[in-house]
Amino acid sequence: MNGVRRLVGLTVISVFFYGVNLLWAADSTQPLGGVGLQVVPTVDGELVVLRVVEAGSAARRGLLPGDLIYQVDDFPLTGSDFAKVVAEHLWGPVGSRLMVHFRRPGVAGPLSATLERTLFDRKLTVTPTAGWPTESGKGRD
Incomplete structure (x- = not known):
């Protein structure tokens, strides 16, 4: 499940990834926001966009499903840890900005986009055995 929860001055980010629930807690007085991407890591540590949330x-x-993100701001993702990238680079204070550098299949050259983190009310869940995730949390084939 992708989501952000507030617990006694801590922000907890939960990501359900390949059957493993990864949790981070950050001492934060402001809510964390995301950019509306559902991603999975490549073997090299880069991120493949699985889904783009309309509200993000x-x-x-x-950005489109299939885009390959290879850098966030000045941080190259090759060789990086997926959990750390999500917790420290994709999520951040609502209203803050980040730049993603990515490649798109069939398009020559690198692309980049400046994204603003926003608060999401919906929780996204991944059900690996039931197909791609949907905003309702139920997979489809």
């Missing part, structure tokens, strides 16, 4: 800034800036 990634959708407004034109």
